[in-house]
Amino acid sequence: MKRFVRKRAALVSACYLLLVVLVTVLADWIAPYDPDQQDLSAALSGPSGAHWLGTGELGRDVLSRLMHGGQITLLGVLITLVVYLSIGVPAGMIAGYRGGWFDRLVVKSADLISAVPVIIVLLVVLSVFTNNESAAMAANGLLGAPLLARVVRSATLGVKEELYVRAAVANGLRDRVIIRRHVLPRVTGVVLVQASVYGAYAVLLETGLGFLGLGTTRASWGGMIAEASKNVGTDPWLLVPSGAMIISFILALGLLGDGLRDTLAERYSPPSTPPPSRRRAAREALLRAPRTTTSALAPAEGALLSVRGLTVALPIDGTSTEVIRDVTFDLKAGEILGIVGETGCGKTITATSLLGMLPAGGEITTGSIHFEGTDLAHADTASMRRVRGRRIGWVSQDPVSSLDPSFTAGAQVAEAVRVHTGCTRKESRRRALELFERVRLPDPARVAASYPHQLSGGMAQRVGIAAALAGDPVLVIADEPTTALDVTVQAEILDLLRELQKSGTAVILITHDWGVLADLCDRAVVMYAGEVVEEAEVTAMVTAPAHPYTAGLLRSDPHHAVPGEPLPSVEGAVPPPTQWPVGCHFQNRCPRVTDACREKPVVIARLAELERSTRCIRPAELIGEGAQ
Numbered sequence: 001m002k003r004f005v006r007k008r009a010a011l012v013s014a015c016y017l018l019l020v021v022l023v024t025v026l027a028d029w030i031a032p033y034d035p036d037q038q039d040l041s042a043a044l045s046g047p048s049g050a051h052w053l054g055t056g057e058l059g060r061d062v063l064s065r066l067m068h069g070g071q072i073t074l075l076g077v078l079i080t081l082v083v084y085l086s087i088g089v090p091a092g093m094i095a096g097y098r099g100g101w102f103d104r105l106v107v108k109s110a111d112l113i114s115a116v117p118v119i120i121v122l123l124v125v126l127s128v129f130t131n132n133e134s135a136a137m138a139a140n141g142l143l144g145a146p147l148l149a150r151v152v153r154s155a156t157l158g159v160k161e162e163l164y165v166r167a168a169v170a171n172g173l174r175d176r177v178i179i180r181r182h183v184l185p186r187v188t189g190v191v192l193v194q195a196s197v198y199g200a201y202a203v204l205l206e207t208g209l210g211f212l213g214l215g216t217t218r219a220s221w222g223g224m225i226a227e228a229s230k231n232v233g234t235d236p237w238l239l240v241p242s243g244a245m246i247i248s249f250i251l252a253l254g255l256l257g258d259g260l261r262d263t264l265a266e267r268y269s270p271p272s273t274p275p276p277s278r279r280r281a282a283r284e285a286l287l288r289a290p291r292t293t294t295s296a297l298a299p300a301e302g303a304l305l306s307v308r309g310l311t312v313a314l315p316i317d318g319t320s321t322e323v324i325r326d327v328t329f330d331l332k333a334g335e336i337l338g339i340v341g342e343t344g345c346g347k348t349i350t351a352t353s354l355l356g357m358l359p360a361g362g363e364i365t366t367g368s369i370h371f372e373g374t375d376l377a378h379a380d381t382a383s384m385r386r387v388r389g390r391r392i393g394w395v396s397q398d399p400v401s402s403l404d405p406s407f408t409a410g411a412q413v414a415e416a417v418r419v420h421t422g423c424t425r426k427e428s429r430r431r432a433l434e435l436f437e438r439v440r441l442p443d444p445a446r447v448a449a450s451y452p453h454q455l456s457g458g459m460a461q462r463v464g465i466a467a468a469l470a471g472d473p474v475l476v477i478a479d480e481p482t483t484a485l486d487v488t489v490q491a492e493i494l495d496l497l498r499e500l501q502k503s504g505t506a507v508i509l510i511t512h513d514w515g516v517l518a519d520l521c522d523r524a525v526v527m528y529a530g531e532v533v534e535e536a537e538v539t540a541m542v543t544a545p546a547h548p549y550t551a552g553l554l555r556s557d558p559h560h561a562v563p564g565e566p567l568p569s570v571e572g573a574v575p576p577p578t579q580w581p582v583g584c585h586f587q588n589r590c591p592r593v594t595d596a597c598r599e600k601p602v603v604i605a606r607l608a609e610l611e612r613s614t615r616c617i618r619p620a621e622l623i624g625e626g627a628q
Helices: 008-025 062-098 100-114 118-128 133-160 163-170 175-211 221-230 236-267 276-288 347-354 381-387 409-421 425-438 444-448 457-468 487-502 514-520 538-543 548-555 595-599 619-627
Strands: 291-293 305-316 319-331 336-340 363-371 392-395 475-479 506-511 523-528 531-537 605-607 612-614
Touching: 008 062, 008 236, 062 100, 062 133, 062 175, 062 221, 062 236, 100 133, 118 133, 118 175, 133 175, 163 175, 163 392, 163 457, 175 221, 175 236, 175 409, 221 236, 305 347, 319 347, 319 363, 319 523, 336 347, 336 487, 336 514, 347 363, 347 475, 347 506, 392 457, 409 425, 409 444, 409 457, 425 444, 425 457, 457 487, 475 487, 487 506, 487 514, 506 514, 514 538, 523 538, 523 548, 531 538, 531 548
Parallel strands: 319 531, 336 506, 336 523, 392 475, 475 506
Antiparallel strands: 291 605, 305 319, 305 363, 523 531, 531 612, 605 612
8 A cells, every 4th residue: 555655646546536436426415406407598508606517408417417427437337347357357367377278269259359340249239228338338348358368368378487386386276276366466467457448448438329329318428428519519618527527537547557557566576525445345336236227117115206217298399309208216205315417407397297297288208106106197187286285395496486476475385284284274374383483484473474575585495495394295396495595595404404304204306516415315316318317325326426427427526626727527518308319318428438329229227236227338437437
């Protein structure tokens, strides 16, 4: 309200519109004359003490007719807007959020309505419902609803991609809750502007119907315009009161809509390495270990999560293209598994596929995701909703963007608690404060009452972790949770994840940071160009990497740099999915590539005794160098 009051034009417009509505509603009591009372002796007279705005052709008081006429005109506008908004807004949000056949229906309906002459349809309606202006205004709202739906759909498509909406999906919220509480507030500004414009159009339409003599026979602003137009030669003043009323009302509607939109927009804006002896032992064990392919493995017995041969395709340039291929790994209860690799290797796609949250057009083409006895790769929407938030929590890499700017931090966490536990609002708020204490947020009550833009990155990340814990999940997926945070806050977030592990919660940590990986994780998965190239216990991987890419990443530590020489790095870049080579995906950057690496795809092989895997045909040579 304070922000709105500072917008003087919008505030004056709101006051003016409120005054017009009040005068119109109270016209039966405050109007000086009956709208149809005639005084032929004073016909077409100008303003006077008896008639402040003059009289019409039958001596009827203009001021009284304006007051009573507003009842007809504003009722017509109200009917139009109720139909317009009640159909257009839900249809647009559902079409933009859900897509599919309903989306196509809305778009085609809008295209069809755009080609239909509205006035012809209204003439047909008035021929059926003679002098029933309410029916005509309802038809007007119905004709405009598909056009509003198309506008709202476009706005919803943008909001749908916001990270906080994806976080709400990951937290297990139902679609109708997400649409109502997270999408609707963000498209309200667009809706208000469209409503003000269409309301103005409704006033003009009612005026036009009255001018043509097709509307009601009672006093209305349109009827007064028609009367003034007939007498404009003899009494031009008669056009001034009705014309000024219509013009000022439309102008005030537009200014109010813009002011409310700007107020809402401002609300969401911010204020401004181990000893050589261990390496040799690891090498010797690796050389003795038998090798089997993971494609022949069943889900690991006793594993909380067992991913086998997961392949995901996304539409790229109109063609379904594999972006991750044959991904296989296991996660035990209470274990922390790290997934590491360069940007573009498929880490986040792998994580989102576990929750069924792939980008539009994405699909799991082959493979399985066994979680607590259920194959999530083939689970239906209802099954995935029961898993999201309740059994698997999600922590985003962008803490502020993962929170809806429309609501306080406490409201968002309490909402997740209420969805997963079915408790009352009071209990959910209390539980939210307990979660804030658990993630060690200072002054939980103040944080709960704060909007996302009022929180620091570290505080927002803790709120995100609290939301992920709202359903007491057994697995938490953390997508680069320490990105863009300073080292002190990073350490605190890692401590939180470590405490989760101690409480029995398993964690999948996606990261670029080997230091974080070594400090926190029990096992690690290295991904390159959509494939898992190595999986092992962290210490074994660091001491004896079994794939050239893993070795290259470890050598790229800036602490190994020699003064005066270039920083160590892996030469080249990760190829996009459309340019993956036939053989080993790392062949163009590998210093040990052979013709055998280029001939055919390299199958990841499991070293059974060591419980590790590698996608390299010659790991022994690499480990031999590491031991030296």
